[in-house]
Amino acid sequence: MTYRTWLTALALVLAAHPSAAGATANPGPSSGVSSVEWKSCPAYSDEVIRSLGVTEERVPAFRTLMKRLECGTVSVPLNHRDPGGRKIDIAVTRLAATDEAHRFGATAVLPGGPGNSGYLDPILRAALRNEEMAKLNERYDIIGFDPRGVGYSTKVACPITPGGPEEPGTLTEEAARKIYDTQVAANQKCGGTDPAFLGQLTTESVAKDLDLVRTALGERTLNLLGFSWGTYLGMVYRSLFPEHTGRAFLDSTAPPWTRLDKHMKDSAEAAERNFGRMAAWLARRDETYGLGATAPRVLDEVAKLVRAYDKSPKIYTDVRRPIDGAAVADLAKRNSTEWVRAGRALAELRTATGTTAPPTVKELLGAPMMGTPVPGAPEMLNMTMNLAVACNEDGSRAGLDAAWRDYQQLVKRHPATGRSWGVGVMCAGWPLPVQQATLKRGSGSLVLAGHLYEFMSVYDWTLQTRRAIGGTVYTVADDVHVSTTRVPECAADVVRYFETGRIGRGCAGGGIPS
Template sequence: MPKSFRARAAALTASALLLPALLAGCGEDGDPGQDLPDQKLSWRDCPAPSEAQGGGPSPSPLPGGGRWQCATMKAPLDWDDPEGDTIDLELIRARSSGPADRRIGSLIFNFGGPGGSGVTTLPAFGEDYERLRTRYDLVSFDPRGVGRSAPVLCLNDRQMDAHFQQDATPDDDAERAELLESTKSFNEACADRSERILPHVRTTDTARDLDLMRQVLGDDKLYYFGISYGTELGGVYAHLFPEKVGRAVFDAVVDPTQDPEQGSLGQARGFQRALGNYAENCVSQTEECPVGDTAEDVKDRIAALLKDLDSKPIPGIPPRELTQTEALNGIAQALYSQEFWEFLTDGLEQAYEGDGTILMALSDSMTGRGENGEYSNFVPANVAINCADDTPRYTAEDVERSLPRFRAASELFGDYLAWGLITCTDWAVPGAAEHPDVSAPGASPILVIGNTGDPATPYEGTRRMVRALGEGVGVELTYKGQGHGAYDSGNECVRNAVHGYLLDGKVPPAGTVCT
């Protein structure tokens, strides 16, 4: 997902503005390592997720008794030195449910972030992909730096609580100094605890891991389903290995042409648009909207709540209080899916009565905090990957100059996203480029799906991805809906297009529109 809200405080993430780029000397298609492709994976029952993966129980069997299996793949720590040290990358799969003679190969998923654990996410959504499992093994992985794959670690859980309770939209010099110092402390902690992995978590590194994975899984081509940031990873892979692209779907598309500031500004517009859509929906219901009489009233009351929280937090999940920043996180999380709008309404109604429990729970979901107070490593990984990918290093003065444009884009989210630009200031590793190269001449058709109501990866980036991939590669499909992504909305038109392409090789007409 661009540098999206999903991780703020240390980075705006969850979705997609991450703009990486190619490492020098890594642009050619080629053998990623002399002996590594010959390794044989040892599949086993999956253990319970680690703290870095988010915790919880082992994945439940799929409908019909299909079970999840996990394995560990070796990959070079440094792809510029493929014969040097290695790291372990964690994989998960569910075997194809169809006849062996109908199996196409392994369909590899990346769900975005960057920083999300595919090993925990794929089982959570496994039933949604049952149709695809009729001809594919469903496979996902923890990218390098994530979950069980050489995870990036920074602050401890207690420090993370304090980090997310800080004021991320400073109003005066003292608050600005506090935010800058907090960001510096976070970044220094990452360097202290994760020095070995930080230089090697660029998207180009993960794209090379992806090609190694393709080989180890025994596929001649990569079959791929990328969501949010996963579309950027897929685009970088297609650039590096165009001849190895099989059938690929990009859903909730990252704009590959923008630098981090442009991406964050687009996201400000996207979340403001999604908030307006939520407000219109609430007041159009048969029953009275409990959080406002008109759409403008809904937005005004939310703005007033946030202003009050800036100076006077309210009780949240004990012993923590709901701050302005955490309320913004919670609102943003709810805008990721129309299914969450009812929780946003409940949370706002509750907060107006002085209780921040629901909004804080939504915020915790955004930042990877479990009910036991332990954090996954989503935020540290998100920051590390973004900062390794992105060249720009913004200063507080840069933010101050940009604030008028961000506020014009979004009264509610503008300051928050503008100040998120300082995330990579003083990061220990230089960034690779202003934006990724996804040009992929000669690659097979890639289905590129954009959702007109997507807050985190605004729809405008879909066509830019199609153009950047090159003539005859990107095939655009538009879904006129709400939320982040299209396939998981359940829209029959979108699903039929994806199934026809991935299962039967039928490329839908470019410009197809689903409503």
């Protein structure tokens, strides 16, 4: 992952009886608190629906669910310490339980990012995901929302100009300094566009917004289904509002701290470990890929490719991205759902000639990271929100010397994948003060789902979070970020947990090809 893609990547009470997890007589909102201002839901073309990842044959089902979806906004204070001051709107959706007579309560879906939209998550992450997840909507209202700064909620845009080496090839200290200087200038410009708003883009502020959404919906408690950054949001919400938190299932658990330098270090170590699994898989198929008959030989071959393409990058006429060592390392960092294609692309690069990219290289590396939005499509990722939350909470904000030293160590220690990370200066020069939430141990029902081999949310972070705040670890034996609800066998465990409060030790997950 280059620095540019690193910036982009950065997107409970009682368990014995289901009614204790948030069943409510649906009381009205408290006096003086905003209610939901319900309105018509957006209309989407088939092209937009497909752009959301919905297959052609499921477009009619999506439209049917949109007819059931309720859409509205809740007014909240921009600064929760100044409830009488400036107000912003939080966009909210609800997919009411289909079995209202046996309704357990409401489950809020907490999106990833920071900066991802959750507005359509009741459909995309629950009702339409698979038959198992659809069962969650039988006895639970599913609540979606766009966090402040995202999508249909109040937001602000500032120019995002991530730094990056102008020339492909070996990343030098001089190029790193240019990256750093460019990022400092961009961050200072962004942070000055609307500091009153940007300074309130924190996980704690989003958690407080969510509690006002809960009140506006008339729910005594919210159950939480969190993904990636949404798991940290779930931790913060549970710490602030334990009395309002029902059951919580957090998938691909974040660490209980917010330091981007440590985040990158841990992730890089996990990525190289997982490449060891990929190397062993490729070695068993040496007749197909020709990268070596043992895992060490595959590692040596890929490390050699990284060095060779850094020394002599290739510019193909049909691929926007220069193919240098960072691009090779990016292929080595793919999870097991992509080992077949990544292995084929690595094999192609060993013998590539000509001015156009080999087919699999073009397939995996040819598309731009952020595609052109389809007209009328909802915003699914807001990079201003991503940057502001990450940097408002970053306890490191590494300077150039530390970031360059860390990068050099990554490349040395992780010869297959380390080159993909770039220098970690995402928050260099961010002008707003550091704000970090305080996590608290709770006694309510909490499941922390950790994936044994993934690098985006390192498995050890799940164990660290359990030590910090409690909960039960649910182990997914794969390397695929937030895959739990996508795999029917695992999704069945998730739904069973929300229905009964009981959870097993884990599931196999998905990803590893035969």
